[in-house]
Amino acid sequence: MDIEKVNSMDLGEFVDVFGNVTERCPLIAAAVWSQRPLSDLEDLEKHFFAFIDALPQSGQEGILRCHPYLAGSELQRGTLTAESQREQSGAGLWSLGADERLRLAELNAQYRARFGFPFVLAARFSNRTAARRLLCPSAQELRTALGEVKKIGSLRLADLLRADPAKL
Ligand SMILES: NC(=O)N[C@H]1NC(=O)NC1=O
Structure with a gap:
């Protein structure tokens, strides 16, 4: 998949494809979608991580709590x-x-x-x-x-x- 394909996705498709990059946290994919156009695949990953880093501690702990044992x-x-x-x-x-x-x-x-x-x-x-x-x-x-x-x-x-x- 190339970045043009990623940038062409509508929200539903994007969340279907990337919604579980962070376990059971499709909201993060929805937030990354609104950052398009993404310049390259590294940029895509960077936006996922930047969202996680910007959360308050309660949100970061929430992400961890969405993970299974x-x-x-x-x-x-x-x-x-x-x-x-x-x-x-x-x-x-x-x-x-x-x-x-x-x-x-x-x-x-x-x-x-x-x-x-x-x-x-x-x-x-x-x-x-x-x-x-x-x-x-x-x-x-x-x-x-x-x-x-x-x-x-x-x-x-x-x-x-x-x-x-x-x-x-
Ligand atoms: N709890 C936890 O680490 N879960 C996971 N780790 C991983 O690589 N896949 C998981 O489901």
Whole structure:
């Protein structure tokens, strides 16, 4: 997909295509649409991130709260968004053993209790040092978690832009 195609989309089409670049936050895509014409694909990503950065803390925490738990019940039930399902399954979270699933559920619960939003990690870049984030000061952790939201968004945008426009 090229930038001319992106700039030619009406609001409905744009939100259909880009509405889940930030998980369950189509409002961000709607806001980016009103910034057209976009100069290039980098500009598109920049507007998503600028919107997130400009939100008050309550809005930034709201974005994090729209994310599903990693390896949570939604993954088991198959009720995640298509993107999350792909990312979490691809990172092996679907096939965790019972012990690992329990350990992750405990970490998710501890993290949620400490920070007030779910633990967010770009699962496709996952590594096992992530549990250390539980020990971070809250302001630092909010920045880290939003950085993960942006990594997830970049990967989702890259997938969409690689996609054949004829299939969109
Ligand atoms: N909680 C959380 O990090 N969720 C996610 N991360 C990711 O890469 N896909 C998700 O659904």
